[in-house]
Amino acid sequence: MKLRTLIAAACAGVLGTAGLAEDGKVKVGMITTLSGGGAGLGIDVRDGFLLAAKMAGNDNLEVVVEDDQRKPDIAVQLADKMIQSEKVDVLTGIIWSNLAMAVVPSATARGKFYLSPNAGPSMLAGKGCHPNYFNVAWQNDNLHEAAGGYANDAGFENSFILAPNYPAGQDALTGYKRIYDGDLAGELFTKLGQKDYASEIAQIRASDADSVFFFLPGGMGISFLKQYADSGLELPVVGPAFSFDQGILQAVGEAALGVKNTSQWSKDIDNPANREFVAAFEEAYGRLPSLYASQGYDTANLLLSAMEKADIANAEAFRAALKEADFDSVRGDFEFAANNHPIQDIYVREVIKEGEVYTNKITGVALEDHSNVYVDECDM
Amino acid sequence: MRYRAAPGTGGASTLTTILFIEQVLNGLQFGVMLFVMAAGLTLVFGVMGLINLAHGSLYMVGAFAAAAVAGATGSFVLALGAALAAAAGAGALVELLVIRRLYDREHLDQVLATFALILIFSEGTRWMFGSFPLYLDIPDALSGVVTLPGGIQYSLYRLVIIGIGLGIAGFLFWLISRTRLGIRIRAGESDREMIAALGVDISKLYTLVFALGAALAGLAGALVGAIQSVQVGMGEPVLILAFVVIVIGGIGSIKGAFVGALMVGLTDTLGGLLLPGFFRLFMENAAATSTGSALASMLIYILMAVVLVWRPQGLFGPQT
Numbered sequence: 114m115k116l117r118t119l120i121a122a123a124c125a126g127v128l129g130t131a132g133l134a135e136d137g138k139v140k141v142g143m144i145t146t147l148s149g150g151g152a153g154l155g156i157d158v159r160d161g162f163l164l165a166a167k168m169a170g171n172d173n174l175e176v177v178v179e180d181d182q183r184k185p186d187i188a189v190q191l192a193d194k195m196i197q198s199e200k201v202d203v204l205t206g207i208i209w210s211n212l213a214m215a216v217v218p219s220a221t222a223r224g225k226f227y228l229s230p231n232a233g234p235s236m237l238a239g240k241g242c243h244p245n246y247f248n249v250a251w252q253n254d255n256l257h258e259a260a261g262g263y264a265n266d267a268g269f270e271n272s273f274i275l276a277p278n279y280p281a282g283q284d285a286l287t288g289y290k291r292i293y294d295g296d297l298a299g300e301l302f303t304k305l306g307q308k309d310y311a312s313e314i315a316q317i318r319a320s321d322a323d324s325v326f327f328f329l330p331g332g333m334g335i336s337f338l339k340q341y342a343d344s345g346l347e348l349p350v351v352g353p354a355f356s357f358d359q360g361i362l363q364a365v366g367e368a369a370l371g372v373k374n375t376s377q378w379s380k381d382i383d384n385p386a387n388r389e390f391v392a393a394f395e396e397a398y399g400r401l402p403s404l405y406a407s408q409g410y411d412t413a414n415l416l417l418s419a420m421e422k423a424d425i426a427n428a429e430a431f432r433a434a435l436k437e438a439d440f441d442s443v444r445g446d447f448e449f450a451a452n453n454h455p456i457q458d459i460y461v462r463e464v465i466k467e468g469e470v471y472t473n474k475i476t477g478v479a480l481e482d483h484s485n486v487y488v489d490e491c492d493m
Numbered sequence: 494m495r496y497r498a499a500p501g502t503g504g505a506s507t508l509t510t511i512l513f514i515e516q517v518l519n520g521l522q523f524g525v526m527l528f529v530m531a532a533g534l535t536l537v538f539g540v541m542g543l544i545n546l547a548h549g550s551l552y553m554v555g556a557f558a559a560a561a562v563a564g565a566t567g568s569f570v571l572a573l574g575a576a577l578a579a580a581a582g583a584g585a586l587v588e589l590l591v592i593r594r595l596y597d598r599e600h601l602d603q604v605l606a607t608f609a610l611i612l613i614f615s616e617g618t619r620w621m622f623g624s625f626p627l628y629l630d631i632p633d634a635l636s637g638v639v640t641l642p643g644g645i646q647y648s649l650y651r652l653v654i655i656g657i658g659l660g661i662a663g664f665l666f667w668l669i670s671r672t673r674l675g676i677r678i679r680a681g682e683s684d685r686e687m688i689a690a691l692g693v694d695i696s697k698l699y700t701l702v703f704a705l706g707a708a709l710a711g712l713a714g715a716l717v718g719a720i721q722s723v724q725v726g727m728g729e730p731v732l733i734l735a736f737v738v739i740v741i742g743g744i745g746s747i748k749g750a751f752v753g754a755l756m757v758g759l760t761d762t763l764g765g766l767l768l769p770g771f772f773r774l775f776m777e778n779a780a781a782t783s784t785g786s787a788l789a790s791m792l793i794y795i796l797m798a799v800v801l802v803w804r805p806q807g808l809f810g811p812q813t
Contacts, residue, residue: 148616149726152624278786300778301769302786306730308721311519311651312762318646319512335626335722343631343648343720345638364626364722 137173139425141416142195144188144216145206147180151331153360154208154405155180158230161409162205164390164397169417177201183208185215192216196223202425203228205412208405210234210253210281221245224428226435230412231405235284238454239490245428247435247453249412251377252485253281254288256353259375259459259479260326261292263351266479267373270295273322273348275313277329278302285328285353291486298322303329308336314344324348330355335364342368349373354473357464359403362471369464369471377459378407378444379475386441401472407443414440450484452491459483511645516766517759522651524758525658529713530731531738531750532665533706539745540681540702543592544600546607548710548735549728550614555580555711556718556727557618560629569632573715580711581704583614588703593696611729619725626724629715654716661709665747678702682745682811737793741800743810752808757793764792 143162146155159178166174177199181188188207195201203226207213213232220227221243229237229248237243238252264272274289274297276282286300298320301313317325325348329337334356341350354376362369380391380401390410394402402410418440423430438448442457450456459480462473534548558579563572587610595603630636635650669675677698680688689695714728721727738757742749769785776784800808 148619152619152725153626156624278783278790283783300782302783304765304786304790308717308727308730309519309523311522311648312516312765315512315515315519316766319509332626332722332724332727335724336720339630339722340648340720343636343638343650345646360625361722364628364724366628366630368630 137420137424139174139203139416139420140199140201141174141176141203141205142192142199142201143176143178143206144181144191144195144204144212145178146183146208147178149183151183151208153403154231154331155206157360157403157405158206158208158409158412160398161394161402161406161411162230162413163409164394164406165410165413165417167397168393169414171417171420173420174413174417178206181207181212183212185212188212188216189219192220196220196225202226203416205230205416207232213237217246218243226425226431228412228416228435230408233454234280235487238452238485239487240492242452242487242491242493244432244453244493247415247449248455249415250408250455251457251459252454252487253284254291255377255459255483255485256355256375257285257288257328258292259461259483260351260353261289262459262479263373263375263461263477264289264293264295264324264326266477267324267349267351269293269324269349269351271298271321271323272296272326273298273301273317273320273324274326275301275303275329276327277305277307277333279305282328289326289328292480293326303333307333310337310340313337314341314346317348318344318346322348325350327352328355331361335361338365338368338372351375354378354404354462357462357473358405359401359472360405362464362473366471370466372464373476374462374464374473375459375479376404376462376473377455377457378404379460379462379473381473381475382443382445382460384441384443384445387443387445390443401470411440411442411444411447414442446482450488452485452488452493454485454487456482456484511643512766514643514645515647516762518645518647518651518655520759520762521755522655522658522758523762524755525655525662526713526717527731527734527738527758528751528754529658529661529709529716531735531742531754532661532747533709534732534735535739535742535745535747535750536678536702537706538739540678540685541592541596541699542685543595544603544607545592545706546604546732547587547610547614548706549730549732550611551580551584551707551710552714552728552731553614553618553725554583555714556629556723557622557627558711559715559718560627560723561622563629564627569635569719572629573712576711576715577708580714581708583711584707585700585704587707588700592703593699596699615725622725624725626722629718629723631719650720657716661712662751669747674698674701734793737797739807741797741807743804743807745811746807746809749807749809756796760796761789761793764789768792 179191204220205228208231210232217227226245231250233248233252276285351373354374357374419434422434425431448456458478460475461477461479463476465474537545555576559572559576562575631650638646639649738753742753768789769782772781772785
């Protein structure tokens with residue numbers, strides 16, 4: 114009798130936990146760029162995300178990773194496949210705003226959650242916001258606004274500004290001008306993917322600018338900085354962190370030394386979560402983490418924190434749990450604004466050389482508890 | 494937290510003679526590098542009738558080889574040598590293994606196969622060197638600016654590039670018009686079957702021409718890689734421009750490639766400078782900037798369209 118009860122109880126226990134585990138499972142579909150020119154960014158987001166998942170050791174989290182090749186049509190196909198045949202609950206991973214615009218609205222409309230580890234187009238922050246869409250990185254304008262804030266603090270009065278001629282580039286110049294108080298010595302749109310800036314640098318030289326603001330992500334920024342350093346111009350340069358990221362700094366080399374850039378994260382932010390992240394990332398992958406890796410890591414930890422609090426089958430409770438953002442962000446303080454975009458400090462960093470490695474060091478705060486201008490347009 | 498409208502614009506930088514001459518030099522530098530890139534493409538098309546989309550990959554191979562050797566030895570001259578050798582070697586290998594089977598096929602098959610080569614080269618390079626851009630910089634001896642007559646400050650390295658490009662152009666003209674190899678190349682362009690029938694080892698000639706074109710692409714990749722970024726996928730944008738150049742110049746013509754490359758280089762550079770200023774005469778600054786920039790990036794394609802309407806075979810293409 115006693116034995117039977119015990120066995121029955123044990124069975125019930127096993128069944129009970131098994132049943133619970135089944136319910137608590139969350140399947141994540143990560144669509145990110147793993148091949149082609151922009152692969153470094155996607156690889157960092159993936160590695161950061163998977164590192165956090167591994168460190169948490171939560172068996173209920175299952176991740177499927179696919180490569181979008183930086184092509185919107187492929188991203189859409191992958192999203193359909195993940196939703197229909199893989200039956201994922203959460204999508205994440207997209208780096209580029211144009212791909213996010215192609216995938217996010219239809220995924221959230223089908224009741225899936227989307228956690229953005231990078232792209233934050235204004236459309237999805239304002240009129241196109243959605244309760245199931247959370248951005249864990251920034252709204253696209255944020256780092257440029259911070260550069261404008263830094264320009265004011267540094268006393269720049271006549272900036273020459275340039276960015277590629279595409280939506281994120283136009284947003285960048287708008288973001289800078291929104292905060293920057295001084296005049297403009299010139300304003301240029303370059304071609305997307307342009308690698309030669311001799312013409313732009315000549316125009317900067319011919320103007321009476323006292324500073325340069327640029328947004329040229331990836332290889333464009335490497336080219337610009339090398340050519341700028343070689344041109345003999347010595348005006349101070351400021352830009353968002355995308356051109357000064359850990360992944361590309363080594364390729365820019367000495368030309369980047371001393372340049373100021375704005376970022377919501379840096380490897381020297383002093384809090385326990387960040388110290389643990391930087392050490393674990395270096396140990397796992399043998400390189401220093403980048404901005405993108407930190408965003409992937411935070412995205413996974415946000416998701417894990419919500420899984421602790423709610424079952425994803427109950428979408429409303431899970432949404433509320435995500436919104437609480439009850440996790441230790443590597444950036445320190447982190448919370449969501451009404452439109453599910455971060456409210457966070459944005460720092461000024463300076464490029465330095467540590468031993469043989471080029472990296473960044475925080476020199477100050479550009480904007481404190483910074484939100485975004487699109488909150489009021491978001492109606493949800 | 495302050496949000497406000499855009500401040501009054503500071504207007505355009507005024508166009509001075511010095512700025513204009515500097516931009517002409519920039520256009521020239523861009524043009525000669527395009528020529529070095531396009532020369533191989535036009536030779537391969539002219540002699541073998543092959544459309545080689547993988548030409549941009551050989552440009553990338555040159556840049557990566559240069560970055561790797563410069564990183565290991567610190568010598569820029571060795572790096573340039575490595576770029577030439579690696580690209581020529583990769584070109585010869587690809588010709589022997591893949592391209593050789595494509596000469597008798599249709600252009601569409603060639604496009605398909607050489608597109609596959611782009612993917613293989615890109616992922617192979619990523620596999621060897623990783624996904625992050627590599628470091629390659631201007632050697633110390635060539636860095637900085639020199640002051641030209643008239644007070645123009647110009648990058649020494651870019652002047653050297655112009656010199657190297659013009660030197661290569663001279664070398665190619667000499668090669669094509671004065672040497673036995675050049676005679677065979679010209680003969681191959683006008684009648685492939687006939688020179689094979691005359692006892693010229695046509696397959697060896699093809700490998701040689703392909704490797705020569707590849708070496709030039711690799712050299713361009715290394716020279717440009719020092720002022721731009723060395724990363725996977727760097728060759729494809731240049732490839733498109735190189736095709737524009739050879740279409741304008743006339744397919745198969747070295748002289749056409751030279752003239753076409755300078756036209757494209759100067760049009761692109763001066764268009765980017767002058768058009769936004771032109772639109773500022775009658776438009777508000779921000780709108781003028783974006784309209785002018787958009788039109789400037791279309792300008793070389795407009796140039797190509799105009800040339801094709803006027804001379805469908807290109808400026809120096811064979812009469813059909």
